[in-house]
Amino acid sequence: MSGQQTILKVEGLTKQFGGVAAVHDVSFEVKEGEIFAVIGPNGAGKTTLFNMITGVLPVTTGKVYFKDRELTGLKPYQIAALGVTRTFQNLEVFSNMTVIENVMTGAHLRMNTGILRAGFRFPSVVREEVNIMEKAMECLKLVGIEHLAYERAVTLPYGNQRLLEIARAYVSEPELIFLDEPLAGLNSEETRKWINVILKMRENGMTFVFVEHDIEAVMSISDRIVVLDNGIKIGEGTPEEIYENPKVVAAYLGEEEEDAVSC
Amino acid sequence: MDRTDLKKIYNNSLAGPLIFAGVLFLLPFVVQSNYILSIMIMIGFYALLCNGLTLLMGYAGQISLGHAAFYGIGAYMSAYLSAKMGLSPWLGMLAGMILAAIIAYIVGIPIFKLKGHYLALATLGFGVIVYTAFKELKDFTGGLNGFFGIPTISLFGFEFNNDFRFYYLIWLFVILGILFSRNIIHSRIGRALRSIEGSEVASDAVGVNIMKYKLQVFMLSAMFASLSGSLYAHYITFINPNLFDVMTSIYLLIMVVIGGASSIWGSVIGAAVFVLLGEILKSVVPLVFPNAGGEFEIVFFGLLLVVTLIYMPNGLSPQLEKLIARFRRNKELVPAPVAAGRDGVESGGDQS
Numbered sequence: 001m002s003g004q005q006t007i008l009k010v011e012g013l014t015k016q017f018g019g020v021a022a023v024h025d026v027s028f029e030v031k032e033g034e035i036f037a038v039i040g041p042n043g044a045g046k047t048t049l050f051n052m053i054t055g056v057l058p059v060t061t062g063k064v065y066f067k068d069r070e071l072t073g074l075k076p077y078q079i080a081a082l083g084v085t086r087t088f089q090n091l092e093v094f095s096n097m098t099v100i101e102n103v104m105t106g107a108h109l110r111m112n113t114g115i116l117r118a119g120f121r122f123p124s125v126v127r128e129e130v131n132i133m134e135k136a137m138e139c140l141k142l143v144g145i146e147h148l149a150y151e152r153a154v155t156l157p158y159g160n161q162r163l164l165e166i167a168r169a170y171v172s173e174p175e176l177i178f179l180d181e182p183l184a185g186l187n188s189e190e191t192r193k194w195i196n197v198i199l200k201m202r203e204n205g206m207t208f209v210f211v212e213h214d215i216e217a218v219m220s221i222s223d224r225i226v227v228l229d230n231g232i233k234i235g236e237g238t239p240e241e242i243y244e245n246p247k248v249v250a251a252y253l254g255e256e257e258e259d260a261v262s263c
Numbered sequence: 264m265d266r267t268d269l270k271k272i273y274n275n276s277l278a279g280p281l282i283f284a285g286v287l288f289l290l291p292f293v294v295q296s297n298y299i300l301s302i303m304i305m306i307g308f309y310a311l312l313c314n315g316l317t318l319l320m321g322y323a324g325q326i327s328l329g330h331a332a333f334y335g336i337g338a339y340m341s342a343y344l345s346a347k348m349g350l351s352p353w354l355g356m357l358a359g360m361i362l363a364a365i366i367a368y369i370v371g372i373p374i375f376k377l378k379g380h381y382l383a384l385a386t387l388g389f390g391v392i393v394y395t396a397f398k399e400l401k402d403f404t405g406g407l408n409g410f411f412g413i414p415t416i417s418l419f420g421f422e423f424n425n426d427f428r429f430y431y432l433i434w435l436f437v438i439l440g441i442l443f444s445r446n447i448i449h450s451r452i453g454r455a456l457r458s459i460e461g462s463e464v465a466s467d468a469v470g471v472n473i474m475k476y477k478l479q480v481f482m483l484s485a486m487f488a489s490l491s492g493s494l495y496a497h498y499i500t501f502i503n504p505n506l507f508d509v510m511t512s513i514y515l516l517i518m519v520v521i522g523g524a525s526s527i528w529g530s531v532i533g534a535a536v537f538v539l540l541g542e543i544l545k546s547v548v549p550l551v552f553p554n555a556g557g558e559f560e561i562v563f564f565g566l567l568l569v570v571t572l573i574y575m576p577n578g579l580s581p582q583l584e585k586l587i588a589r590f591r592r593n594k595e596l597v598p599a600p601v602a603a604g605r606d607g608v609e610s611g612g613d614q615s
């Protein structure tokens with residue numbers, strides 16, 4: 001929580017799918033250096049919210065600002081160029097590449113080789129490749145999977161693919177990273193490892209917004225939390241405040257009761 | 264140290280291309296047959312063309328069923344500028360490539376809003392339109408009567424006017440093309456292209472301007488096709504629109520698939536298999552079915568495409584790479600390095 005500068009401002013975001021509002025009039029602000037969580041039951045609209053902020057889905061109404069720059073209407077690659085990137089709930093590693101190539105692809109914006117210079121392989125291209133490879137290796141070390149660098153990405157177990165996605169996002173030195181359910185499918189050992197990685201990256205000045213169902217992890221790592229239910233924001237605050245928010249407790253208890261019935 | 268680092272991911276060694284070039288260089292001295300040479304030249308045209316197409320289809324995962332159009336654009340551009348305007352064939356070649364790139368750019372903008380089957384259909388439509396233009400623009404192309412009297416190509420007074428000479432010319436282009444493509448694959452651009460095939464959403468999220476790279480690789484592959492077409496025109500000295508019809512585009516697709524769209528060497532393998540099988544068919548089929556016509560080829564290659572897609576979706580080149588890897592292992596008694604991410608990549612991903 002270095003500065004208290006606002007890095008992300010979400011204003012009245014709404015997404016209609018047909019007649020249904022998957023996200024309805026959601027607003028919040030994220031401060032620089034925060035670890036910010038978005039929680040809520042299944043189908044609450046968390047992924048839809050992320051997709052709107054990162055440009056994957058057009059917004060129905062509302063606005064998103066990164067610092068003072070409006071993101072609404074930009075394509076994901078343009079948003080990435082401003083320093084905002086993400087990982088995916090359903091893993092999206094490049095299955096046709098090795099692990100290290102995945103990370104090197106993540107550094108696309110940090111490189112400037114064009115198609116002709118690449119084709120003639122100017123010396124500058126080789127230099128750039130070597131630099132990026134070293135950098136990618138550092139990122140793999142940071143998340144602790146450098147020993148898998150030359151494996152094909154798809155052969156990695158689930159947990160390591162999640163770490164790979166984080167390394168791929170991190171290598172481009174973004175200021176803001178969105179993580180959609182980064183802990184899904186991880187065991188407790190891997191979860192602990194992941195928390196350490198995120199804390200280390202935050203020390204390097206990065207801001208995180210993440211969606212997660214693992215409430216224990218959310219409470220232990222987040223500075224602030226937003227709670228969604230049926231597309232509506234029902235709570236916002238520090239972990240302590242969220243624990244004591246009756247609406248949130250009701251939404252989660254309701255879910256558990258439903259779960260209990262369906263089991 | 265630095266060099267060895269990159270080698271862990273990309274096999275940049277010149278050994279393969281050099282051995283390949285050496286074998287090609289010696290071939291005409293070993294087999295002194297004009298028939299074999301003419302076949303090798305045909306393989307060369309297709310290999311050069313498929314080289315660009317492999318970047319487009321195998322690496323970026325974008326299908327084109329209209330590449331014969333660019334092949335034709337190169338051929339007619341070169342033919343017209345040299346035969347009718349008296350310009351150097353080299354200029355015609357260059358002009359063809361520029362025109363092909365411009366057309367690819369203009370066509371690419373709307374076409375790459377589409378994916379999968381729709382993209383396939385749109386490129387097919389493009390091929391049909393250009394083929395029709397070749398037929399109808401009689402002032403430029405001579406229409407279905409064909410375009411006669413295209414001059415041969417020469418360099419500093421040295422004329423490439425027989426098979427022996429032309430063989431070296433075309434294969435020089437093929438090898439340079441392979442090196443160029445390989446350099447692209449082993450770079451930021453290659454990874455950007457492959458990321459599009461791997462996962463478009465992730466590619467977008469890491470900042471790859473997908474439309475830009477689709478257009479670039481489409482333009483580049485169009486230029487390869489055009490170059491091949493120009494060389495073809497100056498070799499054969501007579502062309503007609505049927506050489507560049509939709510069937511040719513489909514044959515090109517078959518070559519790329521058979522060779523393996525995921526390896527740049529696949530373009531050579533696919534072209535060779537296609538031309539050689541075609542020759543065998545031509546000599547065998549009449550013995551069995553005396554009345555059979557050209558349709559036989561279509562049926563045969565159609566079947567081959569289906570069988571390849573079912574049993575060898577990555578084509579022949581991965582099989583060949585495995586063989587070479589085994590050979591190396593036996594020789595050096597060291598474990599082969601990880602094969603992934605070398606010249607070849609899996610192209611298992613769906614095209615949609």
Ligand SMILES: Nc1ncnc2c1ncn2[C@@H]1O[C@H](COP(=O)(O)OP(=O)(O)OP(=O)(O)O)[C@@H](O)[C@H]1O
Pocket residue numbers: 017022040041042043044045046047048049089
């Ligand atoms: N493309 C779409 N078209 C129509 N409806 C959609 C679409 N994407 C999401 N929805 C709907 O919007 C609602 C919110 O979905 P979303 O994926 O954002 O939820 P979520 O909070 O991420 O859930 P989970 O925790 O299960 O990942 C759901 O009811 C979902 O069915």
Ligand SMILES: [Mg+2]
Pocket residue numbers: 046047048089180
């Ligand atoms: Mg979700």
